Amino acid sequence: MLSILRNRVYRHLLAAQIVALTGTGLATVALGLLAFDLAGNAAGMVLGTALTIKMVAYVLVAPIAAAVAERLDRRKMLVVLDLVRAAVAVCLPFVTEIWQVFVLIFILQSASAGFTPAFQATIPDVLTDEHDYTKALSLSRLAYDLESVVSPLLAAALLTIVSFDSLFWGTGVGFVASALLVVSVVLPSPKPKQPRGIFDRTTRGLRIYLATPRLRGLLALNWTAAALSATIIVNTVVIVRGDLGLSESAVATALAGFGGGSMLAAFALPALLEKLRDRDVMLTGASFGTLSMAVAAAMSALSLISLPSLALIWACVGFGYSATLTPAGRLLTRSAPPEDRPALFAAQFTLSHLCWLVLYPLAGWLMTDKGTTQTFAWMTFAAAWGIGFMGFLWPRSLTQLPHNKP
Template sequence: MLDILSDRTYRHLFLAQVVALLGTGLATVALGLLAFDLSGDGAALVLGTVFTIKMVAYVGIAPIAGAFADRVPRRALLVTLDLVRAGVALALPFVTEVWQIYVLIFLLQSASAAFTPTFQATIPDVLPEEARYTRALSLSRLAYDLENIVSPTLAALLLAVMSYNSLFLGTVLGFAASALLVVSVVLPSPRPSEPRGVYDRTTRGIRIYLATPRLRGLLALNLAAAAAGAMVLVNTVVLVRGSLGLSESALAWTMFAFGAGSMIAALVLPRVLDVLPDRPVMFGGATLMVATLVGLALTVLGAGLGWSILLTAWLLVGLGYSAVLTPSGRLLRRSAHAGCHCTLINQILWIQGDLGRDCTPNYNISTARTAGRH
């Protein structure tokens, strides 16, 4: 899997992804603590609103940005958006009101929504061979898992000697380092695509997605993963700091448990997927997440919540989460072809933590209805 890092361009892009995600992971921990300081037990509502703003930005801005991303130089656009994100992160330590969090997060996620389709559409141009691209999907999954393991660990260590607001500076450094790494390579030019109107360019991805049977099934699995991920991201700070009354460092270690489970699955899955089809692996992951969360709820109602119970539950949810999301890129690749800008597919893959792929100008809705039945 690591042999694809011999490609200098991909290696720099992968490292840019890693450092940006490490910084983002520090911000995730700090943002939860900031929300708890401002709202107490209402932090879950604040974080829920924050992630709603994130999704609104992706759904509203990413398709438009993706539709026009091939009209500007990729490297210049990526570097500019990285610097915008670094500037917004620099303002987060000075927040004193909840509404200020909402405004800054909208600006940050809007820049990310424009960054993502461009960045992800570059990867398959750098690694056009299917086997190498599949390895890139697993490495991408591992990069997102680093956010859930290394970032909370680093946050726990830093919180012992500094306030959580200082963690936002790590986010600034992550985005700045990402910009430097992108500058250091020459990126492939966007492939020419068939001229289309704005409406067609921005909605074609969702129309193909919904017209492809296998992708409609994938959407249901994505909803299961999104629900489990939301439970972890939104409620962990309330469970750890509020219900259990534990320290700020305990929050970071609890997030570490989720990331550890996800990384274990990501390391094992490439070999598992060489033997088993994608479908049973993904259904197994979704079943594990659902069973774990139901079991956690019953345990809390019966014996009460303990930190060891929560750590175990988050480890199992992480295993199931990665088992659903890692093979998703393979399904999307089979349902999309090279040539045009399939914005929604790139967007959804980024939300999952995978890589996007463009679709051909000749890929039409009627073809999609029969192409994805297997």
């Protein structure tokens, strides 16, 4: 897997992703502490609103950013967006009102909505061999999972010597470092042969996406993955602290199970995708994750949930989650020519986060109103619903068909 690091351009891009993710992780910790500093016991409402703003920005801004990106040099665009994110991060320590947090979060996440799809679409242009690109997708998944473990530990270490608002400066440094790494290499920036109007550029990615059977199937799997991950992200703290009565460190242990399972899948996927069809791997991953959530529902009903069993189940869900979504980049890359890939990656970014925008609050409401067992059961049903639609939208007989043009 590490052989692709011999490619200097990809090596710099991966390093840029890692330092930016680390900075983002520091900001996540600092934002929670800032919310408590400004709102006290209402901090949860502030963070929930900030998360909603993040998702709304992702859903609304990504297609517009992709339309603008078509006219711009890819490298310059990524650098400018990194610098915008850095500027917002260093403004956050100076806020005094909650509304200022919301405004800055919207700007920050709007810049991320432009940056992330364009960055993701650049990788297959750099690594044109599909085997190498598959390895890059696994490394990217590992980077996300490691960030979820390393950033909180780094934040905890820094908080022993600095105040929480200093973490935002670390976030700014991460984004600046990302910009420097991007500017240090020459990136491909494919352009369409004929100029396109603003409506065509804004909607092109969504039209290609919804006209392509395998991508319609991917949308259904996005729903399944969102149902599984939303249950874990939103409710693990309630299960561990409330139901089991355990410490904050136990929450980290349970979440580490999810990350560990995801990383294990990332290591296994390059070899699996050499032997099996993407559809089969993704469908198996989604089914395994959903079955694991069903096991959690049964064990909760029988009062058999403990920290070790929860961490093990979350590891199984994490494995299925990673196996479901990691190959998505391969499907997107095959489904459009290079000049259309930023728009198509933006469509995936928008539609996947639209699933989370629905399922995050649903997972929270179910836990609050119905309790743990019913939450597991209903979210299992939601995940299974996505798998059923995937089989209808992307039948096995269409696995090898080329993409449909809008």
